[in-house]
Amino acid sequence: MRSDSPKRIRRYPLFYIEKGNNMSQRINVLYQKKPCYDIVITRDFNGLTEELELLQLTGKKIAIITDTQVGPIYSQEVKELLLPLSEQVSIFEMPAGEANKTLDTVKSIYTFLIQEGFGRKDLLIALGGGVVGDVTGYAAATYMRGIDFIQMPTTLLSQNDSSIGGKTGVDFDGYKNMVGAFKMPRLVYMNLNVLTTLDDRQYFSGFAEVMKHGLIKDSAFYTWLIENMYEICERDLDILEEMIFRSCNIKKTVVEKDPTEQGDRALLNFGHTIGHAIEKYMNFELTHGECISLGAVAAAFISWKRNLISMEDYYEVRDMYVPFYLPISIDHIEPKEILQLTKSDKKAEGKKIKFILLKRIGKAVIDDTVTDAEILDAINEIYFNEEEDACE
């Protein structure tokens, strides 16, 4: 643990808004320096109707776009809440999983919307994880040249990361997020209680992006995560609320400054160059967060080798993923093939890869001088080679 770590710092004021027995928190996100949408962090779905009234999104047709896993648990409850203020509420269930984050799914959403008579003034709601959010957002950006949409994220990953910032899109030919658009949601509404039905693997997968936010922008948050490890693993809702609130604030600050990734927003890609390559190499058998944890360890390794962070910091970062059941090494890979795949990642501009390194814990930098040899070295660092280990 870092010795300079202050205990239980609260760096952000917590704004509580009374709603019945429930407490919620609200963060406003600016787009081009103007208030654009609110993130509402709460513990049930009940406040949604009031939010829609405030946004004058009543009297419309609403399509709840969800997936085959989330839909059966939550879509009826949301539909019943919305019925009194809508002209019609329809539900579309896409098959769950990254393999369905495709243009084919977007096409089936267009077909559904046409059949249900949706016009440009109607509303889509993404009820699900990052996959549903990315696909729905892209459908919303393109259907009839753009239709309003709301994010209702249901995974830890989507609540603290993917539902914020307006990046939408799908994978193409196995390449991550190759086709996409920027489309700001009208609202991000999250019910933290839905995290209780998420399986352990998906829950911990989402933690990889929480860690990323601490590592790239906020060392006090990173320290707080270490200090609250047990409560986070136990899904203590009070701790989760603070964690998600702080994580959303970090993402908000970054996307407000650079909404279309001309500069600093690229810092959010920490761990993603090698992470995305592994995701493709493994044919999406690992979750996004698992790949990002491997990619982050590799990026931290390069940062250490360049004397940007100390050896102690590197090992601490690496070992921080372990209690959250996230991988820090991987077997049965071909490191050179992973290196090759990093070059086809969207984050490679021309021939140069825009690599994100840690200058120190809590501060990331963009670097386009990372060499193939350094990347290969880092992939070898996370490569658990059973045969070699057996010989030692």
Ligand code: NAD
């Ligand atoms: P996911 O959407 O595939 O959800 C994971 C699994 O959990 C799915 O099977 C889903 O059906 C299930 N699930 C979701 N919520 C549940 C709940 N409350 N209870 C039970 N089961 C539930 O995966 P994810 O990790 O949420 O998102 C990953 C995606 O997000 C990737 O495609 C990644 O590229 C994308 N992403 C996008 C951005 C962005 O800025 N747009 C940022 C980060 C990640």
Ligand code: ZN
């Ligand atoms: Zn990610």
